[in-house]
Amino acid sequence: MIGKFRRLYDDEHRPAFDWMLITAALAAISQGVAFALTVPVLTALFESRPGDAWPWLFALVIAAIVYAVLHYTSLTIGYSAGAQLARIVHHRLGDHVVALPLGWFTERRTGELSQLASQNVVQLMRVAAMQVRPLINAIVVPLTVFAAMLLFDWRMALAGALAVPVVAVAYRLFGNLISRTDHTVDAASAQASGRVVEFARNQPVLRAFGQREHGGQLLEDSLRRQHDTGRAQIVSGSVGLTGYIVVLQAAFVWLLLAGVYLALDGTLATPELLGLLVLAVRFVEPLIHAADDGATLRIAGNTIDRVEKVLAERPLPQPENPQVPEDASIELRDVRFGYDDDPVLDGVSLRVPPGGLTALVGPSGSGKTTITRLIARFHDAWDGGVLIGGVDVREMTTETLMSQLSLVFQDVFLFEGTIEENVRIGRADATDDELREAARRARVDEIVARLPDGWNTRVGEGGWTLSGGERQRVSIARALLKDAPIVLLDEATAALDAHNSSAVTDAIAELTSHRTVLVIAHDLNTVAHADEIVLLSDGRIAERGTHAELLAGGGDYARFWSYRDQSNSWQLGAAR
Numbered sequence: 001m002i003g004k005f006r007r008l009y010d011d012e013h014r015p016a017f018d019w020m021l022i023t024a025a026l027a028a029i030s031q032g033v034a035f036a037l038t039v040p041v042l043t044a045l046f047e048s049r050p051g052d053a054w055p056w057l058f059a060l061v062i063a064a065i066v067y068a069v070l071h072y073t074s075l076t077i078g079y080s081a082g083a084q085l086a087r088i089v090h091h092r093l094g095d096h097v098v099a100l101p102l103g104w105f106t107e108r109r110t111g112e113l114s115q116l117a118s119q120n121v122v123q124l125m126r127v128a129a130m131q132v133r134p135l136i137n138a139i140v141v142p143l144t145v146f147a148a149m150l151l152f153d154w155r156m157a158l159a160g161a162l163a164v165p166v167v168a169v170a171y172r173l174f175g176n177l178i179s180r181t182d183h184t185v186d187a188a189s190a191q192a193s194g195r196v197v198e199f200a201r202n203q204p205v206l207r208a209f210g211q212r213e214h215g216g217q218l219l220e221d222s223l224r225r226q227h228d229t230g231r232a233q234i235v236s237g238s239v240g241l242t243g244y245i246v247v248l249q250a251a252f253v254w255l256l257l258a259g260v261y262l263a264l265d266g267t268l269a270t271p272e273l274l275g276l277l278v279l280a281v282r283f284v285e286p287l288i289h290a291a292d293d294g295a296t297l298r299i300a301g302n303t304i305d306r307v308e309k310v311l312a313e314r315p316l317p318q319p320e321n322p323q324v325p326e327d328a329s330i331e332l333r334d335v336r337f338g339y340d341d342d343p344v345l346d347g348v349s350l351r352v353p354p355g356g357l358t359a360l361v362g363p364s365g366s367g368k369t370t371i372t373r374l375i376a377r378f379h380d381a382w383d384g385g386v387l388i389g390g391v392d393v394r395e396m397t398t399e400t401l402m403s404q405l406s407l408v409f410q411d412v413f414l415f416e417g418t419i420e421e422n423v424r425i426g427r428a429d430a431t432d433d434e435l436r437e438a439a440r441r442a443r444v445d446e447i448v449a450r451l452p453d454g455w456n457t458r459v460g461e462g463g464w465t466l467s468g469g470e471r472q473r474v475s476i477a478r479a480l481l482k483d484a485p486i487v488l489l490d491e492a493t494a495a496l497d498a499h500n501s502s503a504v505t506d507a508i509a510e511l512t513s514h515r516t517v518l519v520i521a522h523d524l525n526t527v528a529h530a531d532e533i534v535l536l537s538d539g540r541i542a543e544r545g546t547h548a549e550l551l552a553g554g555g556d557y558a559r560f561w562s563y564r565d566q567s568n569s570w571q572l573g574a575a576r
């Protein structure tokens, strides 16, 4: 456990943690020595030689002072080492995840990462600061007491040593019982907090569909599950803790019996026996505390395992000799790729020349979004190549690649901040005039005009104060401000109201003029003017050509187009 903590520290701060360990160990030794010194003091008093007790008492006071100083030192070093740990773990996680492929950031993983980096790391900091020392105490104090027993009476020390394996086995067995439900309790708590957020967020939907009770029922179920697992944890935890303490008491009784036997035998004087029994109590005491702290330490151990798992994720390999693209073309050469064992794209080749517009169409799940993700290097292709400006994306740095691309996807994320800050993410050093111009072209100025604080209006977490169409316009303004030569666009105007839809269409027209564009089109009406239309089906290109060529070809595209004529609202995605 201590090794796990040490591994988390960097070379600069590990010595502070080591100092905390050393001072804590020295404090524990001095505490053990102080306990041991009670034996000659008690012996002298019980043998009616109070004068003999003074030197031992004096030594005991010195040991107690040394203990107090060392304890205080390790406490203060521990606090600062704990605070450092939170900072280091945050930095290490931050530095590592920025190098991970964007495809790693699924909703589940980002949720777990955010819990890990916030709540769990703070717990880790507390454990490093406050709970590692008691663990050292639980090991070093009994060892010191044992050494002292050896000096006073080796037979009592031997009796103590015989009890140690039994206590160790009990610690492990009952410890497992205590921690057995940790994972189920963690999972139930995570699920319950997720349900609370979901219930609050989905109030409008639940009420609109008269499902308030259904949503409440789900929440209630998971709260009940949390309650039940919590109760099971208390029961098995109490059984485990009680069992362990009973074994410790039995170990003490065993020492008592050994001492009484030796006393009756006449080989151990009664005053010495009393002193040794007081020492035996001190032997057992830190072990009881160890049981209390064990559960917290195990949880900290789990957290460290999770941090290490994230740190072990393979970062996106960076090229040794980075190259820069020659132009703004996009090319896929015989690309194969899948998220698990089955390929999602199976031999896809396409080329968008600089300034060209290619539309990807196809049924839902045919792999359109996956193509855009490979171009932005969310993942690397299994086989084949993805090239920008004639250079494989694996041969350029992430910065170079990202400087070439603007991504406008459906799930727009806005940060908690003002609307101006959200547009400025497009290019941090843009002048105010450039920012206003991009906003005007994306028709964000219309949104700003109706907001109470104009540009300084805060958009709320995830941008919830704005409508879906408004969020898309903000994301298009970002892309206009960034002014990258290639645009990857997931066009989705179908779900928008008429006003927003026309505003988004205008904004997209601004964004796509004079740029290389690869657009995922959900509505066939918007693709007719593309230079090339690529129809994907099951991860392969089924048809390709201009609108006129595809209509003349009389294939699936032509068929879908004629359906579209019959029903204006028809969409390709719904054809599956």
Ligand SMILES: Nc1ncnc2c1ncn2[C@@H]1O[C@H](COP(=O)(O)OP(=O)(O)OP(=O)(O)O)[C@@H](O)[C@H]1O
Pocket (backbone or CB within 6 Å): 106, 339, 340, 344, 362, 363, 364, 365, 366, 367, 368, 369, 370, 371, 573
């Ligand atoms: N992160 C992921 N992990 C596992 N499978 C995924 C992942 N993303 C997509 N898939 C799967 O890959 C296939 C292609 O998905 P993709 O999103 O590329 O299709 P699409 O044509 O863009 O669909 P839509 O039009 O519905 O957005 C689908 O079967 C999908 O379930």
